[in-house]
Amino acid sequence: MENFELTVLGCGSAMPTTRHYPSSQILNHRERLFMIDCGEGAQLQYRRNKIKFSRLQHLFISHLHGDHCFGLIGLISTLGILGRTSELIIHAHADAEEIFTSQINYFCRDLPFNIRFNAISPNQNEMIYEDKSLKVFTLPLRHRVPTCGFLFEEKEKEKHLIGDMVKFYNIPVRELASIKQGADFVTPDGIIVPNERLCRPADPVSRYAYCSDTIYQEKLIPLIEGVDLLYHEATFAEDNKTRAKETFHSTASQAATIAQKAQVKKLMLGHFSARYQDDSIFLKEAQEIFPNTILANEGVKINF
């Protein structure tokens, strides 16, 4: 595994089909799981894809349309039966707490773990989560209800000390932390040893942007510039361009245009409308604009 491993649990849209579950993904960062959206059947997909329920830490809901959250109550119920004790944090629009708490109170009495709702502001681009190695930001999107995407961004990593140099200069342990952050070393004789002689560069950081659901909007571009992977909804192909606009969705070409303008490294398309029997049309239309495009599919894993 590289920095992130993304598993697609579902990449259909409002109406599930025999081919696609509704939206749901698992982002694995250092064996902690971050779940993005939770359509109906997400917990079934956990089992099918051998995702460990106990590793789930945070759940991010892009918007309160059913195909992005109807699986929440079932997942919570199962976490309870499995005896989870650690807190689950759900980042979602402020309405989520009321809607889901009343269901949880009725259906999941005596839940052995606490659920904390973090009310996010979908129209802001702000940090909603931070730990020692990762930050998560909201990405304002434009849909029929308040909606945001999520940017998962690794923090700058420490440089790698070169062991032989540390020994050679007999560098005291107390100075190693600052050297890993980039400091030079000054010998007892006052000689400055530049940091580049003591360290190899830090591993590159990875960034993942999830953008679903949204109408085409160029405001998004600067916020996701250069990400390693962009998941962008492509509910429709060009044949339904008008319908895409009316329903505040995107076409595959529009998703590819965003990817190309933001110079992302790779684009994954998803949220396919049930009206398409064959998803290859999305790939074809997108690749004309942005060649490094792939299609989401249930069970697809991608490392980056």
Place this chain on the structure above:
Amino acid sequence: MENFELTVLGCGSAMPTTRHYPSSQILNHRERLFMIDCGEGAQLQYRRNKIKFSRLQHLFISHLHGDHCFGLIGLISTLGILGRTSELIIHAHADAEEIFTSQINYFCRDLPFNIRFNAISPNQNEMIYEDKSLKVFTLPLRHRVPTCGFLFEEKEKEKHLIGDMVKFYNIPVRELASIKQGADFVTPDGIIVPNERLCRPADPVSRYAYCSDTIYQEKLIPLIEGVDLLYHEATFAEDNKTRAKETFHSTASQAATIAQKAQVKKLMLGHFSARYQDDSIFLKEAQEIFPNTILANEGVKINF
């Protein structure tokens, strides 16, 4: 198809597995669909089993545990997207209306059809539905929350007129209806022609009893005597007999004992606990008591 066709959409218990969806069934009677319970993923199973959404008329919820109703909101949402206009009637415990209405109001604004909740009394054995060919009764069960099973019973059918006899006696059309109900015919000369000479017997009626979830209770026996098919929960095998009692569930042997004492024609077991990797233990234990037992499974269809 005979009188009924039952399709099992899910026969797992509280925790779904890769083998079983939570509880849900479709009973087809003369191309009208009666749905029994609606666990998460039921709408996905509609598609997989090519069940026509538009044919759904009535939905019966045995009790308000999640594995019997978490699929309801997703199904309703999809019926809305599909443009349903005819009323959907949901027969369930009185609490259902409040719980689901608040979800429906939030997630399914502008639903193009009406939903009517019929509050049933799970501790009564009473008729909750009747049309010209079918009656449905509640069957009181004992579980951790108010729960009932459902008995689907065809009404007595009319006899079949023997066309040649009708001609021979030149029977007026206005008398045919009563003859089909069993009346004799009196000729203009005053001769009584007994009904048996004018009609072939009516087709036999079919009865289906759905009993999930429940602890073993013999009170159920007289209510389901002689049914063509009994679906009875068998959450556990004998190895977990104590746990069955504690959780108000049944073992396969107990289900078979009910079937045998009620002299039903056929028993189908379901609601299998996720702890069993192989359901054949249920079949083996039940058949020792009631040989005409079969196992439920996703996609199983049975005509009776």
